[in-house]
Amino acid sequence: MSHIKLVTSGKGGAGKSTVCVYAAAGLVRRGRRVLLLEMDAGLRGLDIPLGVSDRTVFDMADVLEGRCEPVKAIVECAWIPELHLMPAPLDRGFCPRTQDLARLCRGLSEYYDYLLIDTPAGLGVGFDVSLSVAHSALLVVTPDPVTVRDASSVAALLFERELSDTKLVINRLPPRPKQMLVPDLDYCIDAVGAQLIGVIPEERELAVSAAKGRELPEASPARAAFRRIAGRIEGEYSPLPVH
Numbered sequence: 001m002s003h004i005k006l007v008t009s010g011k012g013g014a015g016k017s018t019v020c021v022y023a024a025a026g027l028v029r030r031g032r033r034v035l036l037l038e039m040d041a042g043l044r045g046l047d048i049p050l051g052v053s054d055r056t057v058f059d060m061a062d063v064l065e066g067r068c069e070p071v072k073a074i075v076e077c078a079w080i081p082e083l084h085l086m087p088a089p090l091d092r093g094f095c096p097r098t099q100d101l102a103r104l105c106r107g108l109s110e111y112y113d114y115l116l117i118d119t120p121a122g123l124g125v126g127f128d129v130s131l132s133v134a135h136s137a138l139l140v141v142t143p144d145p146v147t148v149r150d151a152s153s154v155a156a157l158l159f160e161r162e163l164s165d166t167k168l169v170i171n172r173l174p175p176r177p178k179q180m181l182v183p184d185l186d187y188c189i190d191a192v193g194a195q196l197i198g199v200i201p202e203e204r205e206l207a208v209s210a211a212k213g214r215e216l217p218e219a220s221p222a223r224a225a226f227r228r229i230a231g232r233i234e235g236e237y238s239p240l241p242v243h
Helices: 016-029 060-064 098-108 125-133 145-160 185-192 204-212 221-233
Strands: 003-009 034-038 083-086 114-118 136-141 166-173 195-201
Touching: 003 016, 003 125, 003 145, 016 034, 016 083, 016 114, 016 136, 016 166, 016 204, 016 221, 060 098, 098 125, 136 145, 136 185, 145 166, 145 185, 166 185, 166 221, 185 195, 195 221
Parallel strands: 003 114, 003 136, 034 083, 034 114, 136 166, 166 195
Antiparallel strands: none
């Protein structure tokens, strides 16, 4: 059976979807079968970093409303075919019922080791439905006061709903401490109240690769960071940076 993990953030712009894609790729490189379920109806975005924007014909709404079988709505990533996506519908008014999403996840769990749910930013019905089926969460923040404050509200809700296995990913860490808008990484960790699982350096190549739908270069520091996050998700120990 699959492990179902939310990838979420307190507000838009934290890089949640990029983290979702490249962390999933790290799990695939470890031999895991991974499916991304995109929940941000009307604001589809995972198809671009996966390089499949020209191949998404059906979506989650088509599956749940009986217009196609799940396999027809699943597309393979262009640069790592073992990573799969079921895209969000373009209809921004669509939100699956809790029981329908749960049934879909049960069926898909026979074929994947991980289902990663890319939630809508912030709180709302789509977030609540996603949370209802999840076993754990990655909460993505950038080191700035607004994003951290919003993420702390999301973390409080996750813990209130007893999703205690919530880990923090700090994205876009500047190359020099003085460039951060918060005192240090401990500020982010303490404010959110979740265990740190990874730090992604600010890197132009990460943004370029995601925009062009391609793999991160082998020598990319961000790629190494995502590889370590994948290992920690699977219980491996590796030291975290202290900034």
